[in-house]
Amino acid sequence: MKQESQNKREGFSSSIGVIAAVLGSAVGLGNIWKFPYVTGANGGAAFILVYLVCLALVGLPVMLSEHLIGRATKSNAVGAFKKLQPRRPWFLVGGAGVISAFLIMAFYTTVVGWVYAYIFKSASGALLTNKPQQTTQVFNSLISGVAEPLFWQVLVLIVIGIIIMAGVTKGIERVTKFLMPMLFILLVIIDIRSLSLPGASSGLAFLFKPDFSKITVSAILAALGLAFFKLSVGMGAMITYGSYVDKQENLPKMAVKVALSDTLVSLMAGIAIFPAVFAFGFEPKAGPPLLFIIIPTVFNSMPLGRIFMVLFFLLTAFAATGAMLSLLEVPIAYFTEEYQWSRRKATLITIVGIGLLGSTATLSNSVLSNVLIFGKTFFDFFDFATSNVLLPLGGIFIALFAGWQWGYANVKREMTNEGQLRNEGLFKVYIVLVRYLVPIAIAIILLTGLNIIHI
Ligand code: PHE
Secondary structure, three states: OHHHHHHOOOOOOOHHHHHHHHHHHHOOHHHHHHHHHHHHHOOOHHHHHHHHHHHHHHHHHHHHHHHHHHHHHOOOHHHHHHHHOOOOOOHHHHHHHHHHHHHHHHHHHHHHHHHHHHHHHHHHOOOOOOOHHHHHHHHHHHHOOOHHHHHHHHHHHHHHHHHHHOOHHHHHHHHHHHHHHHHHHHHHHHHHHHHOOOOHHHHHHHHHOOOHHHOOHHHHHHHHHHHHHHHOOOOOHHHHHHOOOOOOOOHHHHHHHHHHHHHHHHHHHHHHHHHHHHHOOOOOOOOOOHHHHHHHHHHOOOOOHHHHHHHHHHHHHHHHHHHHHHHHHHHHHHHHHHOOOOHHHHHHHHHHHHHHHHHHHHHHHOOOOOOOEOOEOHHHHHHHHHHHHHHHHHHHHHHHHHHHHOOHHHHHHHHOOOOOOOOHHHHHHHHHHHHHHHHHHHHHHHHHHOOOOOO
């Protein structure tokens, strides 16, 4: 029985499909919503530099480790560790990943719900206003409602539930292959518009002229957390996707390509937003609402603005879909492989679980706004606990596992495709990073950022 289900295990069918799915996981609300608002809240260019360092030296090696672990074992996040170390508790790292997937989805689907709502609001003309106060008001009235945001969140869950049920090749791969190029083209158009706004240069200066006095320890923790969130690492999504990747793929090359393209999309989203922030006299520190308040103002001053605005939110929804599919696939692969549930049953139970948890995030702007965990609303707590705690922690253990536990020769064999690839030098750098730099750097940033130690 077990043998049979393993023979039938699906996978990505082509190199392009792999890149589309992995990039589809990386690119999402993280680029279009989170990157701009976290950058805005932490002072701009200097923060971006710290973020890039975290991405290249910490996030990227963890991503590669996950791909290697996934492909070597052809298993879900928990099963992968069980296969490689049956007698040690490493599988708990995968278990924490499954939990992180639920927590991230809880607030992620809230925000995608807002995006869905905005597709309709921009089509109806509700957002076509020259007054920034008015776009702020439209947003506030949406998120402080009860039935309306819950309705959109449920709709989001139904849509991704349907795609995920279709499977890895026919669902995930097919959808992401179509969405990624579309998103890119639209971002180019919006960037051109945003850059031609009067006053665009102060937005660019904010994005590209670093002021290092803005860098605090908590900003560094935020940069690290963002790097993990962006690359979808630290919670097993990349182990799961890695398990669908063919033995012939060049994994280090793929990870670098994905990280570069993802960064490009984030910067393009920043260029879409910050010139307008300054042109219309907003504060870059607006936090999570930033996207929803600024983007309409970029469009309402341009010809065919309404159509472009609809397209923009549509594509944001599409980008978020690729990311949500990878988040969902973590528990789905776990339930189907470890408990032999059908894909259908796993999907339904996961979606309902996320819906219940996620409603607390959605309602934290209205009826649950006074319920605080560690001083944060449900929404902020899920966001903070995953990006700034669970993902970096997961990253430490994944790096330690690849660096110290799995075995030098085993890691090397997987990274060189059984010796076929000539990437010895790269391998040596990688090993030093996962053995020393990644775990030590994360531990220091985490402990100081959370105020546990002071330096
Ligand atoms: N990388 C996704 C984004 O930027 C979010 C994500 C995090 C997806 C973790 C999967 C796992 O939106």
